[in-house]
Amino acid sequence: MDGEARIIRRSLDFVYDFAAWLSALCLVAILVVITAQVVARWMGIPFHGSNEYAGYFMAAASFLAFAHTLNRGAHIRVGLLLNALGGRRFWGELWSLAIASAASTYLAWYAVKMVYWSWRLNDVSQGQDVTPLWIAQTPMAVGAVILAILLIDNLVTLLVTGRDNIRDGLAEQSHAE
Amino acid sequence: ASAEKWDMPMAYPATNFHSENAAAFAKCVGEGTGGTLEIVTHAGGSLFGGNDIKRAVQTGQAPIGERLLSAHANENPLYGIDSIPFLATSFDASEKLWAAASDKLKTALDAENLVYVYAVPWPAQGLYMKKDVNSVADLKGVKFRSYNAATARIAELAGMAPVQIEAAELSQALATGVVESFISSGATGVDSKVWEQLTHFYDVQAWLPRNVVFVNKDAWTALDDASKTAITTCGEKAAADGLAKVKELSGGYLKTLEENGMKVSPPSEQLAKELEGFGQTMTDEWLKSAGDDGKAIIEAYRAN
Amino acid sequence: MEPFYAIGIFLFVLFLLLGSGVWIGLALLGVAYVGMEMFTSRPAGDAMMTVIWRSSSSWSLTALPMFIWMGEILYRTRLSEDMFKGLAPWMGRLPGGLLHTNVAGCTIFAAVSGSSAATLTTVGKMTIPELRKRNYPERLTIGTLAGAATLGLMIPPSLTLIVYGVAINESITKLFIAGVIPGLVLATLFMCYVVTASMVSKDYNPAAEPTLPFWDKVKRSRFLVPVLLLITAVIGSMYLGVATATEAAAIGVIGSLALAAAQGALTAGNFFESLMGATRTSAMIALILAGAAFLSLSMGFTGLPRALAEWIASIELSRFELLMVLLVFYIILGCFLDGISVVVLTIAIVEPMIRQVGIDIIWFGIFIVVVVEMAQITPPIGFNLFVLQGMTGHSMGFIARAAFPMFLIMMLMVLILIAFPELATWLPNNMRQAR
Numbered sequence A: 001m002d003g004e005a006r007i008i009r010r011s012l013d014f015v016y017d018f019a020a021w022l023s024a025l026c027l028v029a030i031l032v033v034i035t036a037q038v039v040a041r042w043m044g045i046p047f048h049g050s051n052e053y054a055g056y057f058m059a060a061a062s063f064l065a066f067a068h069t070l071n072r073g074a075h076i077r078v079g080l081l082l083n084a085l086g087g088r089r090f091w092g093e094l095w096s097l098a099i100a101s102a103a104s105t106y107l108a109w110y111a112v113k114m115v116y117w118s119w120r121l122n123d124v125s126q127g128q129d130v131t132p133l134w135i136a137q138t139p140m141a142v143g144a145v146i147l148a149i150l151l152i153d154n155l156v157t158l159l160v161t162g163r164d165n166i167r168d169g170l171a172e173q174s175h176a177e
Numbered sequence B: 001a002s003a004e005k006w007d008m009p010m011a012y013p014a015t016n017f018h019s020e021n022a023a024a025f026a027k028c029v030g031e032g033t034g035g036t037l038e039i040v041t042h043a044g045g046s047l048f049g050g051n052d053i054k055r056a057v058q059t060g061q062a063p064i065g066e067r068l069l070s071a072h073a074n075e076n077p078l079y080g081i082d083s084i085p086f087l088a089t090s091f092d093a094s095e096k097l098w099a100a101a102s103d104k105l106k107t108a109l110d111a112e113n114l115v116y117v118y119a120v121p122w123p124a125q126g127l128y129m130k131k132d133v134n135s136v137a138d139l140k141g142v143k144f145r146s147y148n149a150a151t152a153r154i155a156e157l158a159g160m161a162p163v164q165i166e167a168a169e170l171s172q173a174l175a176t177g178v179v180e181s182f183i184s185s186g187a188t189g190v191d192s193k194v195w196e197q198l199t200h201f202y203d204v205q206a207w208l209p210r211n212v213v214f215v216n217k218d219a220w221t222a223l224d225d226a227s228k229t230a231i232t233t234c235g236e237k238a239a240a241d242g243l244a245k246v247k248e249l250s251g252g253y254l255k256t257l258e259e260n261g262m263k264v265s266p267p268s269e270q271l272a273k274e275l276e277g278f279g280q281t282m283t284d285e286w287l288k289s290a291g292d293d294g295k296a297i298i299e300a301y302r303a304n
Numbered sequence C: 001m002e003p004f005y006a007i008g009i010f011l012f013v014l015f016l017l018l019g020s021g022v023w024i025g026l027a028l029l030g031v032a033y034v035g036m037e038m039f040t041s042r043p044a045g046d047a048m049m050t051v052i053w054r055s056s057s058s059w060s061l062t063a064l065p066m067f068i069w070m071g072e073i074l075y076r077t078r079l080s081e082d083m084f085k086g087l088a089p090w091m092g093r094l095p096g097g098l099l100h101t102n103v104a105g106c107t108i109f110a111a112v113s114g115s116s117a118a119t120l121t122t123v124g125k126m127t128i129p130e131l132r133k134r135n136y137p138e139r140l141t142i143g144t145l146a147g148a149a150t151l152g153l154m155i156p157p158s159l160t161l162i163v164y165g166v167a168i169n170e171s172i173t174k175l176f177i178a179g180v181i182p183g184l185v186l187a188t189l190f191m192c193y194v195v196t197a198s199m200v201s202k203d204y205n206p207a208a209e210p211t212l213p214f215w216d217k218v219k220r221s222r223f224l225v226p227v228l229l230l231i232t233a234v235i236g237s238m239y240l241g242v243a244t245a246t247e248a249a250a251i252g253v254i255g256s257l258a259l260a261a262a263q264g265a266l267t268a269g270n271f272f273e274s275l276m277g278a279t280r281t282s283a284m285i286a287l288i289l290a291g292a293a294f295l296s297l298s299m300g301f302t303g304l305p306r307a308l309a310e311w312i313a314s315i316e317l318s319r320f321e322l323l324m325v326l327l328v329f330y331i332i333l334g335c336f337l338d339g340i341s342v343v344v345l346t347i348a349i350v351e352p353m354i355r356q357v358g359i360d361i362i363w364f365g366i367f368i369v370v371v372v373e374m375a376q377i378t379p380p381i382g383f384n385l386f387v388l389q390g391m392t393g394h395s396m397g398f399i400a401r402a403a404f405p406m407f408l409i410m411m412l413m414v415l416i417l418i419a420f421p422e423l424a425t426w427l428p429n430n431m432r433q434a435r
C-alpha cells in the first residue's frame, strides 16, 4: 500500500471510530438526562423537555455508531447463503455490499435533505423544549453519511483487494438477542 | 379525470369519533365525486404518527391529513388559539372564537402549503382531582400532571407541583400517587377508568382543542372544480356533524364518570372566578407572542 | 386481489435481500422502497425520513441502550461467581443437583439483563466449568443452559419487549410486569425437567455435594445480596410506579456501576469496554428498527395489513386457531431470523389482526416472547446455539439436540399461556389498581 492510500485508510478508520466515541458520549448523556429527570421530580423541580432531549441523544447515539458497528460485524445479517457460496463468496459479498451501499446512500441523501428542510422551514420541536429540529437532526444525517461512506469504502476495498474490512462478529451480534 | 386515491393519515384510533367522522367525510367525498377521488383513512397513527402529520401533508408525503392543531403552537402561536386555558369555556364560546380566528388561521396554513378543510373540537377539558376543591387555595401543592407549556403554566399560577408524565404512563402514575390531579376531557377519564384512582371531576371547560383537516396545496390545485366543491361541501357537513356528535358525547362521558362513583360538578363560583383570572393572565401572555393578528382575533371574539 | 399481489412482491424482495446476506436493517429499507415506488406516488425518501426520525428519536426507546449497558457492566463484575457460590449450597442435594444452578442462575440474572445471550454467557462462564468438574452429563448442562438463558427475554428487563412496546406504542413498564409470572412459571417447568431428566438419564452420575449445615448455607447466601438488591431496585421501582421503564434502566446502570465499584471491577478499561459494547449493540437494534419503521409505512400505503386483518375476520378463525397458525408461522420464521427482526417484521401485519379478534395486546407480547425464545435455540440461526458453540466447541447439531427438550417445554408454555391468560394479565392489571 502506498503512503497516500494508507493515509486515506487511517483517516477513514479514525472517522468511523471517532463517530462511535461521540455516540458513546450520547449514551452517557441519556443516562445523565434521565437521572436528572428523576432527581428533579423527587425535588419537585420541573425539567422541561427532558424526554425530548433523551430522544435526540438516542437518535444521535444510534446513527453515529452505525458505521463502526458495521465494521465490527455487529449488525445482523443472514449469513447462510454467503457461507454456502464457499469459494464464490466474493460475488455474494459484492452483491450485498452493492445493495447496502445503494440503500445507505439513499438514506444519507434524504437525511441531509431532511435537515436542510427543517432548517429552511424553521421547524421546531412540538415539545416544551422548542428545540430547532435541524440541530437535533444533524447528528443523524452525519451518521447516515458516515455509514454510506463506510459501505462504499468496503465495496471499493473488496473490488481492489478481494476482501473487505468487516470483521466476523457473530458474538457481537448475539448481544442483542 | 382518472380516479385518484388519497391516503389520509390520522392520529387517533378508528373508533374515536374524530376518526369515524373523517371516515364519513371520506365516503361523502367519494360519492360526491362519483368515485374519481377516493380518500382512504389510516387511523391510529398507522401511516404517520400525530406529530408528523402536518409536516407530511405540507411536503406532499400525504395529500390530506388530520391533526390537533394546537400541538403546533411552537411554530406559530396562532395555532394555539383554541388552547388558551379559560378563554373560551363552552361549545358556543369555542365556536365564536374559532369563527373569529378562521380567516387568519387559513392564511397561516396557506403560507405553509396547506388548505384548510374543516375542524371539530374535542370535549372540553375538565379538572380531575382526589378531593374537594372550592378555590385555587385548595390546589396548592397538589401533584399535577403537566405535559405542555400551558399545563405547566397553570400549575405555576395555581401553586401546584407539576409532574411531567407521558399519556401512556398516566394511569400508572395515578395508581401510585406520582400524580394526583390532571386536566383532560371526560373521554380520557372514561378510557383510563380514572375512577379507580380519583374521586372528583370539575367541569371547568378549560379549553376545547380542535382537530383540523387540511389538504396539501399542490394536491388541491391539481383537482378539478367538481372535486374541490365536493371536498368543501363534505367538509362543512363533517364540521357540523362532528360538533353535534361531540356535544352528545360530552354529556355521555360525564354521566359515565358519575355512574362509576365520581363526583362530577361545575366549579364553585369562587373557583370559576379565580380560573377566569388565570385565563386573563394567560391570554395576555399569549397576545405578547401572537402579535397583531392575535390581538385582532381576541378583539373580534370579545366584541361578539 | 391487489393485497395478495402486494404480498408476493414484498415477500420476493424480502427473501432476495435478506437471504443474500444484506444487513437486515438495510434490507428492510430496500423492501420498503420497492413497496413505496410500486404502490404510491408519494415521495418515498422524504416519507422514509419522517418515520425514521420519529422512531429513532423516541423517548421510550432510550430504555434499550440503558438496559444493554447495565448488562455489559454486570458481565464484567464477579456477579456470576457470586451467584454460583450463593446458589450451589441450596441446590446440591436436590434431585438434579447443581443443574438447577443453570436455571436459578439464569432466572436471577434475567432479572437484571434484557438479553438471552448475555444471560447465557454470564451464567454459563461460571456453571459450565463447575458442572463439568463434577461430572454432570454434558448434554443436560448445555441443554438446560440454552433453554433457561432465554428467560433473559421474558423476565424483565427484556430487549424484545422494549422493541415490541415501542412498535405497538404501549407502556413498556406494563409489558415488563406482565413477563414476571410467566417467566417464573417457565423457570419452574425447566426445573421440573431437570428433576425428571436426572432420574431418567442413564449418564446422570455427578459427584456428590458435601452437606453443609443450614446456617452455613444461609451464610453463603450473602453472595446473592447485591444482585437481589439490584433486582429489587429495578423491578420494584417499576412495579411501584416510582419509575418508568427508562428511569428504572438508568437506576440499573447506576446500581451496576456501584456494584462493580464495590467489587473493585470498575476500571477505566471495563467502563469504556462496557460502554462501547452497549453502543454497538443498541446501534445494531436501532438500524433494524429504522428499516422496520419505513417498511411499516410502506405497508400502510399498500393497505396490506388492513386487508389481511379483514380477511382473517372474514374467515372467522377462532382465537385459538389464529394463535396456532401464528405459532407455526413464527417458529418457521424463528429458524431463519433473529428475534428482534421477527418482531419488527411481523408486527405491522399482525397487530391489526390481533386487535381485530380481541386478543389482549399485552398478553400477546408475552406470547411473542416465548416464540422468540424458541427461535434462540432452533437451528440454523439461533443465537444461543452460536454462543454455546463459541463457549464449548461442540457442534451446532449437538447443542441443538441437547436444547430440543427445552423447545418442547416452551411449546407447553405457549399452551399454558393460552389456557391461563391471567398469568400474563393479572400482574399488570393489578399494578394499575394498587394505591
Ligand code: NA
Pocket (backbone or CB within 6 Å): C109, C110, C111, C112, C113, C114, C115, C151, C152, C153, C154, C155, C156, C157, C158
Ligand atoms: Na430479562
Ligand code: NA
Pocket (backbone or CB within 6 Å): C334, C335, C336, C337, C374, C375, C376, C377, C378, C379, C380, C381, C382, C383
Ligand atoms: Na432459530
